[in-house]
Amino acid sequence: MLTDLPIAVIGAGAMGEAIIGGLLRNELVTPDQIL
Structure with missing residues (x-):
């Protein structure tokens, strides 16, 4: 579901x-997906 997004x-x-x-x-998700 979130694999490629x-x-x-x-506001972290x-x-x-x-x-x-x-996540x-x-x-x-993988760490490189998080902006």
């Missing part, structure tokens, strides 16, 4: 970190 999080505070961490931890 870049992911951007605006605690909630942004949690979202990014969850990476569950291997839904």
